[in-house]
Amino acid sequence: MTSIGVLCFLRLLDVPEYSFSLDEEGVCRTAFELIFAFDEVISLGHKENVTVAQVKQYCEMESHEEKLHKLVLQSKINETKDVxxxxxxxxxxxxxxxxxxxxxxxxxxxxxxxxxxxxxxxxxxxxxxxxxxxxxxxxxxxxxxxxxxxxxxxxxxxxxxxxxxxxxxxxxxxxxxxxxxxxxxxxxxxxxxxxEGEVIVEDVRPSIGPSKPAAPPPTDPVTLTVEEKINVTLKRDGGISNFNVQGTLSLQILNQEDGLIQVQIETSGNPAIHFNTHPNINKELFSNENILGLKEPSRPFPANQSGDGVSLLRWRMQSADESILPLTINCWPSVSGNETYVNIEYETPAQTDLQNVVIFVPLPALREAPRIQQIDGEWRYDSRNSVLEWSIVLIDNSNRSGSLEFIVPAADPDVFFPISARFTASRTFSDLKVANILPLKGGSPPKFSQRTLLATENYQVV
Incomplete structure (x- = not known):
């Protein structure tokens, strides 16, 4: 049918509103809409007695075939994303x-x-x-x-x-x-x-235990590193089975001429923390004035040491007080029919900010990832080890508590334990700080910097 014939047919049917303009260009632009309108107006070659409102209603009605086509298309898109x-x-x-x-x-x-x-x-x-x-x-x-x-x-x-x-x-x-x-x-x-274009990293060192953020190389003449490692075992019903913190203070000097120094420190004065100095450190000077210096002041500290330098001070802390825990984890699995609903909550005290928090939840052997109902943060399913990894980049005053809810097939509640966690923090239990660097040869003290890190070595809920 030519465009002129279509135009005449449109005027005959009194439905010109389906085309913006009753000319050849307007008819070509709305060809599909006109065909649908013709289909509603004409049946087996005969004109039906329908109004314009009825034609509009029929054209706007949903089509089962169209829905099915969209579902199939979305299914293909989802499969492509999975691939x-x-x-x-x-x-x-x-x-x-x-x-x-x-x-x-x-x-x-x-x-x-x-x-x-x-x-x-x-x-x-x-x-x-x-x-x-x-x-x-x-x-x-x-x-x-x-x-x-x-x-x-x-x-x-x-x-x-x-x-x-x-x-x-x-x-x-x-x-x-x-x-x-x-x-x-x-x-x-x-x-x-x-x-073939692959990027090869040849200087990677194998790491054992929980991941530790790589410290940048020292740039100041004197660098002091305060590091604490925490080992905690919590009971699933509440209480602490083990709480142990071990800390070290390390000294790193770039130039040998800056080695004739003493280090004055400040601590929180917690009586539960027991400090031990290296045998070559003057214990009496440390006990009376909190100053770390060699027994022989004429000898300098070593320079250009690898890693974090030489350790000057060690300390240890044990406690059964739940209020000092940096992270509390509660897990509530419940079986309902053929499914198990698992709710996990975390909570941190107001004075502690945690970075790079990852909570590892063991799961039963699954063919597919668990269904996540609600989560504060990100999640990842390790299918090889059947572990759900719950990640929170930063826990501060905006998210002191959070929760995760997921559904898996019916399983024994003991399957979801032990739950382990990994995190770092910039605040330590000893709250040890370097107050000053005292030069022994006179003159101005060398510039120094302090690094502080609290990291988990083993943190579990059993």
Whole structure:
């Protein structure tokens, strides 16, 4: 039918409102609407007695076929999104595997280059610098010395890495040929991955235990690090089974000329905290004036120490008081029919802000992720370990408490325990602060900075 015929037909039906203008351009623009109107007006080639209002009503009515088409289209979109998520997860897993390979490569390189604890200079000379101006013979490392480097407190003041056997200075380590072969094959594998465009991180160090935010390299002449690790075991019905806090104060000096100093500190004065100084620290000076200085003031603190530096002070705290807990977690699983409803709540005291909070909830073996009914924060389902990860980036005065509710198939309430948590905080239980740096050689004190961190080592609800 030509546009003129359509126009005549429209005037005959008295429905010109379906076209903005009764010309050829207007009819072409609203062709589909006109076809639908024709379908309602004409039946089997005959005109029906319908009004304009009835035609409008019929055109606006819902169509079952249209609904079905939209549902099928939305279903395809959802399936595509799921496929994209699975592909992204596979890509992340492949990157993790690549990083593991890079870690193994770095470990092999470290073993081949460093040869154990000793530096290249100590391997050649057979002597080791203690960091206090006195050399210690390698054969006397097991004995007791007077300096920090030769002290028996290896954990605090030794600059050697832990967990590696001491390599011989006269020959290569055992199995070096096998290590070199593995390294060569790993290098070839990494090169092929680089050629395909993958980003290889070769300097990643393996970490054990809960994640700890990497501290930036020190820029000030003197850096003091206050770190506390908390171990807590809570009962699901209330009460504390174990509460233990261990803290350290570490000193890191960039230049040796800034080593002739003393450190004055301030603490909260909590009688439940027991402080222990290093054997080379003047205990009487610390007890009377809260000043950390060497027994021999003429000797400087060591400089250019790896990691957080040398540990000057340690402390420990134990308690059964629930009011001092930085994070309280309550879990309420209840079975109803073929489903289990799980409600979890967290709460923090008003004076404590927590960062990077992750609560791990074990689940029964599921084919699909649990149904999340309500959550304050973000969630992720680890299908491999069957664990629900509840993440809150920051807990402060705006969200001192929060809740999570999800539904899984019927399961024993004991399945959801133990619940573990991981977080960090900038406020410690000791509230230890560095008040001042006292130079022993006179002049102005060197510029210093303080880092404070509270991190979880083990935090569970059993």
């Amino acid at each position: 994209m998520k699975r592909k992204a997860s596979e890509i992340d897993k492949s990157k993790v595997k690549i990083q593991h390979v890079a870690i193994a490569l770095q470990i092999e390189r470290n073993r081949g280059e460093k040869g154990g604890f000793m530096s290249l200079q100590s391997m050649g000379s057979g002597r080791m610098d203690t960091g206090f101006g006195s050399d210690t013979n390698l054969s006397s490392l097991g004995g007791s010395g007077s300096g920090f480097g030769a002290s028996t407190d290896v954990d605090s003041f030794s600059t050697k890495s832990k967990g590696r056997p001491v390599a011989s200075a006269t020959g290569p380590p055992k199995g070096l040929g096998m290590q070199l072969g593995k390294t060569q094959r790993t290098n070839q594998f990494l090169e092929s991955l680089k050629a």
